[in-house]
Amino acid sequence: MPSLVKPNTFPRPGVQRAIRRVLAALAAIACTLSLAACGQSEAGKIRIGIKFDQPGLGFKKSGTYVGFDVDVARYIAKKLGYSPDEIIWKEAPSKQREAMLQNGDVDMILATYSITDERKKAVSFAGPYFVAGQDLLVRKDDHSINGPEDLNGKRLCSVTGSTSAATVKKKFASEVQLMEQPGYAECATALFSGIVDAVTTDDIILAGLASASRGRLRVVGRPFTQEYYGVGIKKGDSKFAAKINNAIVEMIQDGSWTHAIEDNTQGTGYSPNDEYNPPTPTEGE
Template identity: 40%
Template sequence: MRFRHRRVAAAAALAATAVLGLPACSAVLGGEESLVDADSLVVGVKYDQPGLGLETEEGSGEYEGFDVDVALYIAGQLGIPRENVEFVGLNSAEREEKLDSGEVDMVVATYSITPARRNEVTFGGPYYVAKQDVLVRADATGIEGVRDLEDMTVCQSEGSNSVDRITEGLGVSVERREEDTYSDCIEELRAGDVDAVSTDNLILAGFFAQTPDAFRFVNNPFTDEKYGVGLPYGDIEACEAVNKAISRMYQEGDAAEMLDRWFGETDLEMVYSVPQFEGCD
């Protein structure tokens, strides 16, 4: 039985105890459940971000990219074989919802750790610290950094905080355009309907690598984007196990191999050292 089904069953048991007036601790034998007890996993990943999480063929249910590799590595360290890992494609706005509902057990989807999100999600990691950057059309001039975007139109994916980091974080006034996904933003940029797309440099590098003649990677990063592994809220045991897996992934060179596989052909300056973890409390 998949972990999410056990978690839903546990929630139902707790609800029943509330009706009966019984102590909640009697509802779930063996105490709180954790992903470390799972024998299979459903992992939420992006479906439209080349190099990170991309469905290889629409409707195939097969995904590839750095985030996918990281998820499979962590699952292996938890003792879950590849054939018992199922991937579900999602966009930025769906991550908390699908994790909270139990539709997915784990989210590895360029999921930046923020104080607000930590109120709903327990994060392992980060497994990589990206930096926000800017992508423009190849013929764009006068844009060498984020402050050059003043009064321009910048696209972000729904559920992202990218434009807020420009306007509120840096005080640069831009017009926000929001689309369902970053692949939609890239098409808006290609068509000339927006001036720039600004988000994590790993995301931008993946799109840039597909059509380098069409775009220019500004490559002048700002802010740290700590990619976390989204876990059910309160699953501290799983968080600690995930952090151990990430440490091993870097120490044994697997992380470097993954990063080079997906981004080695770009000009992106990558980090190969173990990220500083946020803590599991």
């Protein structure tokens, strides 16, 4: 029987190059549609949203992640059965946190995420794992602001989408000029340059910023709210909330919680309000 394969039927070099380009394009599409096709599978890993720009809490530094929120997240992940290299860290800006959980971009968020009734309409929480208090950050040599009652006529900075901005609008809207920025690093820069007179957010965040300023900024030390930090999760997942709460309880009981606070606020003179801390995590169950 004669051969069915004709000689010299392989594509010419130019055609081969065209075929390779088509295959490369198809591979790129597959890479976009499925991370597993590119060797970057998220299967078997946990995706955790944190802040990348908050010294002392969630901060990306030379490809690593440090801060109190990061330490709590690592502890919870370990108790859930994940090793450090099975954690995928994702940036969670304040105004995007609910959408990230609703869209399934992350499994949980620890990003100074205050538990509020309004937020619970969209997502659920575990925790709380910490109770902060809203305070003020000022330049070290500025003694004209010693509490929220001194804000009349002052320029104040907070972050868009944060409860701190909402509180200022509600309680001090007629007294202050409020500038909202995408992150607290931008607020600290505005404070350094004299564009604003103070920055407001939770005291532990301000302590981190003060530490990073190398003594140029100080926390007033007059908190005027309580902010209950929760672990944001997909709405209605009570079983997941219970597992996270159990991990937080263990972290508090074995001393890791206290060590994490001390390690991440060292040199700032900050200590959490012991009237509220450590908290009892019962949210979401």
